[in-house]
Amino acid sequence: MIEMEKVWKVYRMDSVEVTALKDINLRIDSGEYISIIGPSGSGKSTLMNIIGCLDKPSDGKYMLNDKNISDYSDKELAHIRNKQIGFVFQMFNLLPRYNAIKNVSIPLLYAGIEDREIETRAKEALVKVGLSDRMYHRPSQLSGGQQQRIAIARAIVNNPDIILADEPTGNLDTKSGREIISIFKNLNEQMKVTIILITHDPFIAQQANRVIKILDGSIVQET
Amino acid sequence: MNKLTYIVTAFEALSSNKMRSALTMLGVIIGVASVILLVSMAEGAKQYILEKFAGLGTNLIIIQPGKVQTKGGNFPVAGIASTHKLTLSDVRAIERQATYVDGVFPMILGALIVKYHDAHADTTVVGVNEQFTRIISMMPSIGGFMTREESDAGRNVCVLGYNIWKALFADQNPLGRIVKLGNFYFRVIGVMEKKGQAVGFDWDDLVYVPAKSAEKIFNTDSLFGIRAKAISKNVINEAVAQITQILKRQHNNNEDFTVVTQESMLSTVDTIMNMMTVVLGGIAAISLLVGGIGIMNIMLVSIKERTREIGLRKAVGANKRDILIQFLIESATLSTTGGIIGMLIGIGGGFIMQSMISGFHISITPWAILLSFFFSAFVGIFFGVYPAYKAAQLDPIESLRYE
Numbered sequence: 001m002i003e004m005e006k007v008w009k010v011y012r013m014d015s016v017e018v019t020a021l022k023d024i025n026l027r028i029d030s031g032e033y034i035s036i037i038g039p040s041g042s043g044k045s046t047l048m049n050i051i052g053c054l055d056k057p058s059d060g061k062y063m064l065n066d067k068n069i070s071d072y073s074d075k076e077l078a079h080i081r082n083k084q085i086g087f088v089f090q091m092f093n094l095l096p097r098y099n100a101i102k103n104v105s106i107p108l109l110y111a112g113i114e115d116r117e118i119e120t121r122a123k124e125a126l127v128k129v130g131l132s133d134r135m136y137h138r139p140s141q142l143s144g145g146q147q148q149r150i151a152i153a154r155a156i157v158n159n160p161d162i163i164l165a166d167e168p169t170g171n172l173d174t175k176s177g178r179e180i181i182s183i184f185k186n187l188n189e190q191m192k193v194t195i196i197l198i199t200h201d202p203f204i205a206q207q208a209n210r211v212i213k214i215l216d217g218s219i220v221q222e223t
Numbered sequence: 224m225n226k227l228t229y230i231v232t233a234f235e236a237l238s239s240n241k242m243r244s245a246l247t248m249l250g251v252i253i254g255v256a257s258v259i260l261l262v263s264m265a266e267g268a269k270q271y272i273l274e275k276f277a278g279l280g281t282n283l284i285i286i287q288p289g290k291v292q293t294k295g296g297n298f299p300v301a302g303i304a305s306t307h308k309l310t311l312s313d314v315r316a317i318e319r320q321a322t323y324v325d326g327v328f329p330m331i332l333g334a335l336i337v338k339y340h341d342a343h344a345d346t347t348v349v350g351v352n353e354q355f356t357r358i359i360s361m362m363p364s365i366g367g368f369m370t371r372e373e374s375d376a377g378r379n380v381c382v383l384g385y386n387i388w389k390a391l392f393a394d395q396n397p398l399g400r401i402v403k404l405g406n407f408y409f410r411v412i413g414v415m416e417k418k419g420q421a422v423g424f425d426w427d428d429l430v431y432v433p434a435k436s437a438e439k440i441f442n443t444d445s446l447f448g449i450r451a452k453a454i455s456k457n458v459i460n461e462a463v464a465q466i467t468q469i470l471k472r473q474h475n476n477n478e479d480f481t482v483v484t485q486e487s488m489l490s491t492v493d494t495i496m497n498m499m500t501v502v503l504g505g506i507a508a509i510s511l512l513v514g515g516i517g518i519m520n521i522m523l524v525s526i527k528e529r530t531r532e533i534g535l536r537k538a539v540g541a542n543k544r545d546i547l548i549q550f551l552i553e554s555a556t557l558s559t560t561g562g563i564i565g566m567l568i569g570i571g572g573g574f575i576m577q578s579m580i581s582g583f584h585i586s587i588t589p590w591a592i593l594l595s596f597f598f599s600a601f602v603g604i605f606f607g608v609y610p611a612y613k614a615a616q617l618d619p620i621e622s623l624r625y626e
Contacts (some may be wrong), residue, residue, distance in 0.1 A: 054619050056537060075542045082540020086313065093535045093623065097239035109228055120317035 001161065001194065002028040002051060009046050020046040022217040024060070030161065033188045033195045035205035038214035044198050045166060047214065049198060052085050052164045053077045065161070082110050086155025086193075090167035092147045093140040094154075099148075100126055102136050104153045111158055125153035129183055145176030152183055163187065163192045169204060181207055197201035230405025233552040236525075247521045248561035251602065255565025255595045257507040257571060262591040263573045265436040265503050268582035269496035275420075276489055283358070283457055284324075286313075286449040286465055286470070292481055303454040307479040308445035311434060313470055314352070317451060321467050326354040328450040331437040337387060337430055338403040341531065344409065345433075346430045348404060350437025361426075366398045366413030369433055377435025380437045381409040387428040404430065422429035449620045459484050505593070513603035522554050522610035534622025535616055543615040545592040550611035552605060558603025562596045569595075 009021035013199075020043045028034060034136050040042045049055040052064060053069060054077075069080065083149040088105075088200065094103045094134030104122040113121070126135050129149040139147050148168060155163050181204055187193045198207060205211050236245040288309045314329045321327075331350035336343050352374040356362055363382055373380050388397055397411045399581065409432060418426035438444055443487075453462035463482050470480055531547055543564070570592070573585040 007508050017238055049620050075544075078537065078540055080336035081538060089623065091531075093531060093538075095535070097235060106536065107539040109232075109544060110536075110542075115225070115228070158247070158540075 001030045001065050003063040005061040007057045031192045033209045035197045035208035035211045037205045042214045043217040044214045048164055079122050085162045086160040086163045088151050088165040088168045090170040092107045092151045099136045100150045103150055104157050104201045107158045125157040129153045134161050144172050146179050165197045229552045233556045250517040251558050251561030251599050252565040254514045255562045255599050256569035258595040259591050261503040261507045263585040263587045265500035266586040266588050270586050271584045282453040283449040285483050287481045292590050307474050310444050314472050316469050316473050321465045323458045323465050325452045325454040326358045327448050328352045329434045329436050330447045332447040333441045335405050336428045339391040342391045344387050344420030348430050350434035364411035365415040376434040378431050379409045382413040382431040384415055384427040384429040388414040392565030428604040518554050518557050519606035526610050526614045530622045530625040534619045537551045537619035547611045547615040550614045551607045554607025556604040559600045562599030
């Protein structure tokens with residue numbers, strides 16, 4: 001479902017060119033659970049941004065579900081992010097003024113879904129991540145692990161094909177981190193969602209079916 | 224996103240920072256309230272003046288001695304350029320010859336003290352004729368007005384203004400009593416109905432006598448002016464032309480008098496007052512503009528603070544248009560909510576001022592309300608465009624990283 005051919009990403013900062021990704025060739029099939037590891041600045045976030053359609057490659061071809069999205073417009077990319085991709089961030093990125101249901105509803109607002117259905121689907125997503133008793137709480141009333149679960153519910157509420165998680169356990173204690181990872185595992189096994197997870201933590205990386213190691217913008221190892 | 228969701232989202236965002244939203248709206252509130260209040264005051268003053276002038280009678284033609292070159296038709300200051308005066312023979316000439324004129328009366332004015340036994344009052348004596356009541360549409364409430372015979376003969380009869388009657392006779396019947404005006408004794412034949420204040424004087428402080436009698440009291444044959452009434456609105460200009468012609472003949476072909484219609488005077492007043500309304504409204508509109516700048520300022524701050532929210536919304540599927548509309552609606556909500564509150568304060572404040580300050584008239588005009596409301600909505604959208612555009616252009620990756 002994801003195919004990258006000779007993908008390059010070059011940033012121009014003032015007059016200096018910074019190469020973030022060099023000649024990436026990558027294929028990820030539907031239903032895989034993949035970890036991407038690498039030190040900071042290795043280019044793994046850039047790779048994730050391109051996979052997640054937040055960014056476009058400078059050169060090369062990126063096929064998502066057999067469609068070359070390299071030349072898609074901003075509006076079309078927004079649509080793909082909305083329908084096919086769910087993001088989970090290290091910093092959760094929840095809106096503090098919204099309760100759990102409203103936070104989870106945000107992607108549905110942009111999906112053209114009817115108001116009545118939005119709340120039902122948001123509640124279903126929260127049940128899936130085990131937060132059925134915290135639906136009306138605001139982020140500030142919840143622990144880090146619970147906040148990240150809201151974020152996961154938000155990522156899955158629109159039934160995406162892929163979940164992209166960028167250091168999802170980076171701000172959590174070990175126990176909460178493990179709970180989050182087990183949720184990803186469940187989603188992968190039961191709902192066949194493709195999971196792509198960026199992490200520093202070798203232990204968490206090992207949970208995946210495949211581990212891709214990135215260094216200086218290139219894939220150096222696949223296991 | 225459907226329209227309702229946009230509005231709900233805007234309200235949620237604004238109510239999460241109530242103090243800030245309220246202060247931002249305050250600029251618009253003050254702007255709209257002051258536009259409505261000032262325009263209503265100016266309109267009220269205009270209507271008050273026009274009403275009082277209109278109370279002088281319809282189709283009224285004003286003839287004053289002296290020729291003053293004015294386009295709009297203001298009152299010429301008596302005597303400023305006159306070598307000749309208007310006299311009762313001019314009045315008779317108009318009455319006999321002017322076919323477009325329905326009635327005419329002279330005016331001789333003078334300040335005097337009117338006495339009855341020990342009681343006395345300051346008054347303005349007005350010498351008129353029997354046609355006065357019909358032309359000005361004012362009737363005596365007690366007794367009657369002077370007859371043609373009394374007027375022509377210059378009998379010593381008088382009709383008291385309401386206040387003069389009260390001052391001299393309290394509530395007693397004054398008919399047939401003798402009052403002293405200057406060195407002359409006059410028999411009271413009536414009391415005028417209460418009319419109240421007009422522009423610059425009080426109808427109820429007057430004493431009416433035949434013009435010929437007034438000539439005796441003040442020892443003069445020159446009139447303050449002549450008032451005539453055209454037979455209808457349609458021929459008012461013809462009436463003016465006729466009067467001008469007749470008086471020129473009377474004055475050896477000298478046009479040493481001025482004939483204007485009340486209408487042209489009113490239109491001058493109207494023009495001046497409209498200008499005042501626009502000036503006052505304009506000054507208030509500036510404060511509305513300042514309120515709009517306040518909105519832009521706070522929207523820019525808000526967008527900076529909510530960079531991560533914008534990044535998140537874009538990551539989960541919002542496109543530029545969604546973000547643009549979201550922030551535009553927020554600023555429009557701020558300004559229109561402020562506009563509605565300002566409207567209520569402006570209208571309420573106007574009524575409170577009117578009820579608390581006597582003689583203070585306001586006229587709340589629908590156009591001022593609509594204009595200020597739509598102007599405030601426009602201000603919100605206009606000053607919201609730039610911040611909203613900035614928000615829409617934000618890069619999602621950088622926004623999500625923003626600390």
